[in-house]
Structures are given as structure tokens and as C-alpha cells.
Amino acid sequence: MTAKTLNSLLYEHVARIGKALSSPKRLELIELLAQGEKSVETLAAQAAIDVRLTSAHLRALREARLVETRRDGKYVHYRLSGADVAELWVALRQAAEEHLIELRVALERIASHPEALAGESRESLLAKARSGEVIVIDVRPQAEFAAGHLPYARSLPLDELERRLAELPADRSVVAYCRGPFCLMSDEAVRLLRAHGYRAHKISDGVAEWSMHGLPIER
């Protein structure tokens, strides 16, 4: 009797984490936080959620101990409580991709295939980036690049890409990446680069996926 009650208490605790992961908006906030710490305002803007609702969702994540806060003057910066939280998000997303056909279909519709860099391992891409054979560009906002990025990558935020095209040598192949498979910025970047005559591809990895596979992240 007592043992039964105590035992079900354990599951209740774990369910608190599950509950925190049960809202699409909270998942989007987690993905954004996986790119580095951000203020409530920034999160609200980037996820296109009302600031007050964003605050409420962050509260829920904080009560599940998935995020922590740091006050800096007027701003409160949120960050994930650990790398394992980003890994949990990726694991959840991968399980969804594996079992929900609807999700796979939706993904294929949105992130069109031809942009993807096919048949190249992370390791060989890393080697090519090191040698300069390909140029890896990080098209996320600069702050996210600063918080951690792929080795040898250059920061070239999507909204600056067009007017900074001159920085990219026209004879080199370009590989773009952004926040992860759900992020469309790298697709947009590839489209733009190709329209200007570049040989461009994307990889769907974000820093969380990259680092989960044992590869290094630079700061």
C-alpha cells in the first residue's frame, strides 16, 4: 500500500517533465534556448508569442527545472538547465520523426530535399571545412553564433546574407546550417545563394545535433 503510493510518486515526478514537453510553444522555446541564453523579450519575438504568454510558458519550464534564469538589469535571461535538456528535446523530436508519419510528410513538404547535402558524413564535412574546400556558414542571428557554433563556420545571418554576398568566394562550395531540422533559415539561405550562382547546400544539424554526435562546438 505505502510502497505503491511511494512508487507512483516517482512516476508523477517524471510526468512533470513530460508535461513541460507537452506544449508546442514550450518546445519551440526550448529549441530557441538550445541556441544560447535569451531574454524573455527575444524569445517572445523569435517564437512570435505574446510576451506575457511567453513568460507563463517559461514559468512552466522553470517549475519543471528545465530552464534557469539570470537577471541582468532590466532583462531576465533564460537558459536551459543543462546540455541534457537539449538532448532530451532532440530525442523527443527524433522519436516523433520516427513514429509520426504525418510529421515526416510535413517535414518533407516544408524543407525541400534538393537543398540538403546528401551522402556526406559529419566528419568528412568537418575535414572539408578545415581545409577550406567548403565554406560553412551559420545563418542564425549573431548572438546565437557567439553562444556556440560549428568549427570553422562563419557567421552570416540570413537577414544580412544578401548584402554581404561579396564575402563569399564564388568558386567555393557553401554549406549553410541553422537551428536544426525544424528551422527553415538554411533552406532560405540556400535558395538565395543559388539564385546568385553559388553552389550551395544545407545540413539539417543545429549545434545540439552536431554536439550530440560527439563533434566539437566552438565558442
Add this chain to the structure above:
Amino acid sequence: MTAKTLNSLLYEHVARIGKALSSPKRLELIELLAQGEKSVETLAAQAAIDVRLTSAHLRALREARLVETRRDGKYVHYRLSGADVAELWVALRQAAEEHLIELRVALERIASHPEALAGESRESLLAKARSGEVIVIDVRPQAEFAAGHLPYARSLPLDELERRLAELPADRSVVAYCRGPFCLMSDEAVRLLRAHGYRAHKISDGVAEWSMHGLPIER
């Protein structure tokens, strides 16, 4: 606009999985199913949940594609949709253990420390089990043992343990395991064995944890 809408649809799909993982009872059902496929009746009995409520929760899990069914006469057998579902459950549980102090406290209270086998790696335990230096016993119900168990383990269900003690040589050290860290059967077994003069310990691994660490499972 359209991109935004499509993008948030992706998160909604993943949140379906999160939602399925947001109920303590469903988590308990997943843990039970990680031990092998089971009928609704069995699940209801083992989780101590009303059959009709169990059926409703299984429905939710099925709609999230985390479980699949197979009809065999009067019985409907449920099973996890894949090994990754068990791994997701373990990852979720580990994240909870890492971040929710309350859970760690509750765990320490329930599963008392001295029973645990400390300072031994899975590999060295496996070697000792192979050589016969220790006897590994699986105290789960026989059906779960049959569905998959640790190498060199003997099936010795907790409720048969006392009357089958003679099967265990008194001069050998015994290591018991059950469904995982939330399962108290191995603790109970250790207590019983020690009361009868055996040198006994438990490991908190279940088959899911064992196999997640790259170690083999026998069938």
C-alpha cells in the same frame, strides 16, 4: 505567414509525443511494456489501474504511435513501437532524476542504498556472471524474463523466490535485478536473500538500461 504556420505544425506533432508522456500512469504503462508485450488485463493488474482506464491510456499512447497492438483471440497485446520508445522513457527519467531534486530524494528514501552493488561496472559484472563468480537473478515475472533478459541470468520471480531458495548455492554472491530504478522487486529480493544468509546485492538496471549502454540482451 504560411511558413510560420507550417513551422508551428511541426512542433505540434512533437508535442503529441510529449503529451503522451505527460501522465504518470502512461509512463508506468510504458515501463511495463518495456519489459515485453502484455495484454490490457495484465497491464491493468500490474499497474493497479482499472481496466477501462488502462484501455483509455493505451489508446492515448497508440494515437501518439508509441505503442502497437496485436490481437490474439480474446486478448489484445500491446507492445512498444520500437526500442527507441523505451530509450525515450529512460532519457526522460534520467532528465527528471538530474533536475528534480525531489525525485532524487524520493528515490533514495524508497530504494535504500546498502542493497546496491557499488563500484562495479556493467562489463565486469557481465564477466563475473559468465565465469559463475556471481549468480545473476531476474526477479521479474517469468513472461518478462522470456521476452528478454540479461546474459547468464536465471529467472527467479520474486513471489517464488522464498520457496525456491534451494536453487541458489549458498557460497556464491547473488545479484538481483528487475524492471529498472523505479522497480522495488530487486530490493525486496535482496532483503529476503540476506535474511536467509546470502550475500546479495541489486543493480538498478533493467533490460532497457542495460541494452542502452550497448550490452547484449538474451532471449
Add this chain to the structure above:
DNA sequence: CATTCATTCTAATAACCGTTAGATTGTTTC
């Protein structure tokens, strides 16, 4: 010290979820 701005709190509504109990479906057994 008043103003501005970021964030949080409060209150209220609507939608959803867990649970229970009763009725129903589908399969086996006699």
C-alpha cells in the same frame, strides 16, 4: 523622483484531460 521599459502577477474564459460507471463490441467456449 517620475518615466520608461521588461517582466511577472492576477483574474477570467474556454478548451481539454483524467476519471468513473454503464453500455457495447468482438471472440471464445460450451
Add this chain to the structure above:
DNA sequence: GAAACAATCTAACGGTTATTAGAATGAATG
């Protein structure tokens, strides 16, 4: 084909959660 049994479906309740809007807090700025 009737009875027994496993599982599911339906309806209803009570509680929780997401969302919105308005008010309040807390820090920086002039």
C-alpha cells in the same frame, strides 16, 4: 446460439491548462 470474458466505447463530472487582457513589480534612465 447462449454464456463468459477481454476490451472498447460513450457520457458525464470535476479539475487543470492555455490564452487573453489588465494591473503590478522592479530596474534603469533622465
